[in-house]
Amino acid sequence: MKDKVRFGVFGTFRGLEYIRTILINDKAEVVSILDQDPRRIEQAKAELGDGVKVCRDFDELLDSGIDAVILCNFFHEHAPYAIRALKAGKHVLSETQTAVTLKECVELVEAQEASGCFYALAENYPFFRANMEMRRVYQSGQLGTVVFAEGEYIHPMNAAENAIYNPGPTHWRSLTPCTFYCTHAMAPLMRITDLMPKKVIGKVASGWQYKEGIPGMGGDRFGIEIVEMENGSVFRVGGCGAFGPKGNWYRLGCTRGGIESVRGSNNDVRLVMNPWELTDENRQFGTGCVYTPEMTPEGKKAEGFEHSGADYWVTKTFVDDILAGREPYMNVYRSAALAAIGILGWQSIVQGSKELEIPDFRNKEDREKARLNDLTPYAVDGKAPTLPNSFSVDPYKR
Ligand SMILES: NC(=O)c1ccc[n+]([C@@H]2O[C@H](COP(=O)([O-])OP(=O)(O)OC[C@H]3O[C@@H](n4cnc5c(N)ncnc54)[C@H](O)[C@@H]3O)[C@@H](O)[C@H]2O)c1
Numbered sequence: 001m002k003d004k005v006r007f008g009v010f011g012t013f014r015g016l017e018y019i020r021t022i023l024i025n026d027k028a029e030v031v032s033i034l035d036q037d038p039r040r041i042e043q044a045k046a047e048l049g050d051g052v053k054v055c056r057d058f059d060e061l062l063d064s065g066i067d068a069v070i071l072c073n074f075f076h077e078h079a080p081y082a083i084r085a086l087k088a089g090k091h092v093l094s095e096t097q098t099a100v101t102l103k104e105c106v107e108l109v110e111a112q113e114a115s116g117c118f119y120a121l122a123e124n125y126p127f128f129r130a131n132m133e134m135r136r137v138y139q140s141g142q143l144g145t146v147v148f149a150e151g152e153y154i155h156p157m158n159a160a161e162n163a164i165y166n167p168g169p170t171h172w173r174s175l176t177p178c179t180f181y182c183t184h185a186m187a188p189l190m191r192i193t194d195l196m197p198k199k200v201i202g203k204v205a206s207g208w209q210y211k212e213g214i215p216g217m218g219g220d221r222f223g224i225e226i227v228e229m230e231n232g233s234v235f236r237v238g239g240c241g242a243f244g245p246k247g248n249w250y251r252l253g254c255t256r257g258g259i260e261s262v263r264g265s266n267n268d269v270r271l272v273m274n275p276w277e278l279t280d281e282n283r284q285f286g287t288g289c290v291y292t293p294e295m296t297p298e299g300k301k302a303e304g305f306e307h308s309g310a311d312y313w314v315t316k317t318f319v320d321d322i323l324a325g326r327e328p329y330m331n332v333y334r335s336a337a338l339a340a341i342g343i344l345g346w347q348s349i350v351q352g353s354k355e356l357e358i359p360d361f362r363n364k365e366d367r368e369k370a371r372l373n374d375l376t377p378y379a380v381d382g383k384a385p386t387l388p389n390s391f392s393v394d395p396y397k398r
Pocket of ligand 1: 010011012013014015034035036037040072073074075076095096097122123124165307
């Protein structure tokens with residue numbers, strides 16, 4: 001068995017943050033990079049040294065002696081590259097979004113199954129300290145069963161930040177519907193509870209009424225998804241919200257009590273048991289206990305990396321999984337389900353907030369139905385989009 005995973009990194013803007021986590025991992029190395037922007041290549045070379053191979057295209061990256069690729073290219077273009085990499089026998093760690101149509105989700109799932117390689121979504125938010133603690137507590141069983149959960153990723157931008165991350169009207173951040181970027185809100189809840197989504201209803205908070213400030217994805221302020229889970233519970237999540245204040249928040253309401261992250265912190269949690277459920281073991285949480293989970297030695301290594309250290313865990317876990325021959329938690333089925341929440345959340349909005357069923361991508365019948373749905377808000381191969389990407393015009397005048 002190999003003792004090191006050799007990576008090629010596609011897209012070295014966000015990709016640079018993952019490169020930094022690999023530089024301190026003695027079980028992994030970055031051997032090649034690809035980015036069409038020479039500034040970004042120079043920034044990556046400054047950290048990796050001149051020994052790193054700079055590739056001219058994706059085929060050259062796949063052919064550069066690597067075991068795995070990290071896809072940090074544009075949000076709406078991941079699935080076709082993931083499929084090419086899997087067909088070339090490379091493991092794939094893909095930034096969000098997994099895929100942008102249901103048809104792409106099916107094609108990706110089938111490519112992974114045929115490949116014998118691992119696929120994982122690079123979802124970092126489940127690795128916030130608060131979210132890892134929420135998983136530990138929920139999985140211990142002391143809270144009973146989740147009934148209702150909420151997840152939020154709110155990231156309003158000022159003009160300077162927007163110019164860096166959203167450089168113009170043809171960039172994916174301008175074109176992406178407000179429900180699509182829902183993985184930071186939803187993935188932690190799926191990881192904490194191990195539950196899969198079954199149905200979704202979308203609702204848009206459009207920006208047409210108020211002109212001040214920078215609008216969010218696609219031009220709308222926020223898109224929410226009401227998601228029915230496989231155990232009948234309901235999770236309320238959303239895309240990337242463009243309103244104040246900035247932050248992430250997660251809450252689990254359960255039959256015997258509840259746990260939530262503390263707003264403004266990605267580390268602290270508040271745990272409350274229903275008073276009538278108290279036992280000698282959990283009495284200290286009875287009236288509501290806010291605490292910072294204990295720092296583990298591995299958690300100490302994560303400190304200083306982006307997203308409250310969560311980025312460190314993404315590559316560490318993926319490398320450990322590959323070397324152990326273990327399927328990643330955020331496998332292709334969970335990743336496709338996450339994508340489907342955003343995709344169908346938007347299709348629900350377009351259909352007046354109709355409830356839509358989320359395919360189970362393990363199920364062949366569900367796949368055949370999903371394969372027929374290639375509706376997209378993006379222009380593909382010179383063809384016009386088949387869905388709107390925004391409701392930020394007065395809906396009564398459209
Ligand atoms: N998980 C997180 O916390 C997090 C944070 C930031 C970004 N992201 C994700 O990372 C991805 C990239 O976002 P970003 O912020 O880096 O901005 P971005 O999408 O503008 O940057 C993409 C980079 O890929 C390069 N690229 C794209 N297509 C290419 C091609 N065909 N050939 C060569 N180079 C190409 C671009 O030049 C650019 O440097 C997105 O999917 C985004 O959602 C995730």
